[in-house]
Amino acid sequence: MERRGFLAATALGALAAGCSSDEPRPSPRRTPASPRSPAPTGPADWNALARNLDGRVIRPGDASYDxxxxxxxxxYDRVRPAGIVYCDHAQDVAECVAFAARLRLPVAVRCGGHGYAGWSTGSGLVIDVSSMDAVEPDGGRAVVGAGTRLIDLYDRLSRAGRGVPAGTCPTVGVAGLTLGGGLGVLSRAYGLTCDVLESVRVVTADGRVLTCDADREPELFWACRGGGGGNFGVAVEFTYRTHEAAALSTFDLRWPWSQAAAVIRGWQRWSPSADDGVWTSVQLNTEPSSGTPTVEITGVALSDAGSDLDRLAAAVGVDPDGPNLQRRSYLATMQQVGGCAGRTIDGCHGEGTLPGRRPSGRFPRTDYSGKSHVVLRPLSDDGIAALVARFTRGNETPGRSALMDALGGAIGRLRPADTAFPHRQGLFCVQYLANGDDRDWLRGTHRAMEPYAGGAAYVNYIDPELADWRRAYYGTNLDRLTKVKAAYDPGRLFRFPQAIG
Incomplete structure (x- = not known):
């Protein structure tokens, strides 16, 4: 379970961009300029920006820049932005948007900074929303700042006995996670993070601060529920429906590697019929020291899940070691699956003194690469054999994983067009992960699985090498998303290599 927290569950907290709220602030500076060539961006420009902000501007040469x-x-440490702004509120963001538009600076939007492709940084202006991290529960709802880290979301809501279905890695930001959909261990029970989103505030390319919900800016609201971060504006605040934060059960079942094919075959047959309150993940890993392949199923359940796990073992046909059932509080479970069990909340952050970090933070940075498929139907025996072979036959190298996370349940109760997240009928989502920049193995694994699992991918596991990424991420929702992009960012201020439009 901890390996999942350290390596696997890294939603796209990086590209935190989407929707905002209703505080138009007319100003000549808010009108994007379109000069024929970039204007100077010397110290005077940046000093003028800093004077208009409550937040903090950090530039090369400053003590906190590195x-x-x-x-x-x-x-991605090699990337050196011209400036990073920690925005205190929506109007700071609007000032930054106007500044970048006027001077034609490249813009990157950042929250947790976890994106696989590193597109939450760049050579121009980085708008960081980490300072906007208030979490305000109110009955069955919660208003959450876009810079909130997942560990703080879980901590602060659980004190009020509430929760939101979200991801696992504690330092991921809620913005990127929500805007791309938001898969997590309670998604089968309560839906994706974007499914419980009731409204979102976004600063758009023209400097407006818009409230987006089912009645106000409904198309932008729709796009912010799965259309991917960084596309439509800068999200600054979310309002979510919450659920009861009751105690949860975790479990872990292990089989010898010789049973890997049987485990996958039985699990994918059993998974659609599992109770909605039971989430599972098949994990194929290579041992950190020897590279020996292992297979296990980890999970989280609202109840003890005993009868469901008995049926799972029967579907596999071989009794496992486990299930090692443990009942914990809601917050302790989220710390466990996130890889920071037993630490203080501050300790579950990255180390540092800037927003989003803590001086006593101990959660490590991790160097890894990833690709994904959203699998719509059970893998054939040939497909299973192809996947298992990627961990044998000379591939026994430490730090390689395939994590197959169950979908279904509440995720499938919505239609593909109800939100921008299109993969409602998916059986499971698989991440292929490797330490460092082990791209050859990742490319080979993705290519080997394409005939059996291909055609769809999860935008929060963004893949800079994916050829038909538009259809893979967005499916039949692509055309509608393209129209939203054209309406709210016609000049494509918010752009990166896989930006919509």
Missing amino acids: QARRLYIPR
Whole structure:
């Protein structure tokens, strides 16, 4: 379970961009300029920006610059932005948007900085929303700042006995997770994070601060529920429906590697009929030291899940070691699956003094690469054999994983067009992960599985090498998303290599 927290569950907290709220602030500076060539961006420009902000501007040469420019994945440390702004509120964001538009600076939007492709940084202006991290529960709802880290979301809501279905890695930001959909261990029970989103505030490319919900800016609201971060604006605040934060059960079942094919075959046959309150993940890993392949199923359940697990073992046909059932509080469970069990809440953050970090933070940065498929139907025997072979036949190298996370349940109760997240009929989502920049193995694994699992991928596991990424991420929702992009960002201020439009 901890390996999942350290390596696997890294939603796209990086590209935190989407919707905001109703505080238009007319100003000449809010009108995006379109000069024929970039205007100067010397100290005077940046000093003028800083004077208009309540937040903090950090530039090369500043004492905090090296800390501020770092993302979660260390290989992006080579990127050196012209400036990073920690925005205190929506109007700070609007000032930054106007500044970037006027000077034609590249813009990157950042929260947790976990994106696989590193697109929450760049050579121009990085708008960081980490300072906007208030969490305000109110009965069955919660108003949450876009810079909130998942561990703080779980901590602060659980004190009020409430929760929101979200991801696992404690340092991921809620913005990128929500905007791309939001898969997590309670998604089968309560839906995706975007499914419980009732409204969102976004700063758009023209500097407006919009409230988006089912009645106000409904198309932008729709796009912010699964259309991916970084596409439509900068999200600054979310309002979610919450659920009861009761105690949860975790479990772990293990089989010898010789049974890997039987485990996958039985699990994918059993999974659709499992109780909605039971979430599972088949995990194929190579041992950190030897590279020996292992197979296990980990899970989280609202109840003890005993009868469901008996049926799972029967479907596999071989009794496992386990299930090692443990009942914990809601918060302790989220710490366990997130890889920071037994630590303080501060300790579940990254180390540092800037927003989103803590001086006593101990959650490590991790260097890894990933690809994904959203699998719509059970893998054939040939498909299972192809996947298992990627961990044998000379592939026994430490730090390689395939994590097959169950979908279904509440996820499938909505239609593909109800939100921008299109994969409502998916059977499971699989991440292929490797330590460092082990791209050859990842490419080979993705290519080997394409005939059996291909055609769809999860935008929060963004893949810079994916060829038909538009259809893979967005499916039949692509055309509608393209129209939303054209309406709210016609000049494509918010752009990156896989931006919509």
